[in-house]
Amino acid sequence: MKSLRLLSTLIAVVLGISSYDANAQNWSESRLQEMYLGYLEDQGIEGWIDSDGDVQFTYNDRNYFVEVNEDDNEFFRVVLFNIWPIESQSEAVQVAFAVDEVNRQAKVAKAYTQNDNVWIACELFVGHPEDFKPVFDRCLTAIDAAIDTFVAEM
Numbered sequence: 001m002k003s004l005r006l007l008s009t010l011i012a013v014v015l016g017i018s019s020y021d022a023n024a025q026n027w028s029e030s031r032l033q034e035m036y037l038g039y040l041e042d043q044g045i046e047g048w049i050d051s052d053g054d055v056q057f058t059y060n061d062r063n064y065f066v067e068v069n070e071d072d073n074e075f076f077r078v079v080l081f082n083i084w085p086i087e088s089q090s091e092a093v094q095v096a097f098a099v100d101e102v103n104r105q106a107k108v109a110k111a112y113t114q115n116d117n118v119w120i121a122c123e124l125f126v127g128h129p130e131d132f133k134p135v136f137d138r139c140l141t142a143i144d145a146a147i148d149t150f151v152a153e154m
Contacts, residue, residue: 027073036066076132077123080143084118098153102146109146120146
């Protein structure tokens, strides 16, 4: 009887894991886009799909995008892009030091350069694609703190 109960429990666990994996795999690009757009709309933020398929939005006069990645549904990334153009070699050196300081101090925010411009992202793993919702505002706050650090270093 104990072995039958153990076997039943084991089967239930395996089926639960399998259904979770199947559910996670059903998040297509369009489904992710719809979810992000719907969330932004619920927050009173207008969003749109950009040419890369990511969901772009403006918040507090800053341009962001949420990366849509159907190949890794457990990775969430919101990016504030093109915040500081790098206009010279000497400025590039100063930017490198400022970016390094952001990455040293900031929680979950990551600063880096992309095409002679500075970007700051909040990157984290979520258990399920919808799990970004409770921490979305905190991601934006983390990006704001990273901006403050970056500007102070410049």
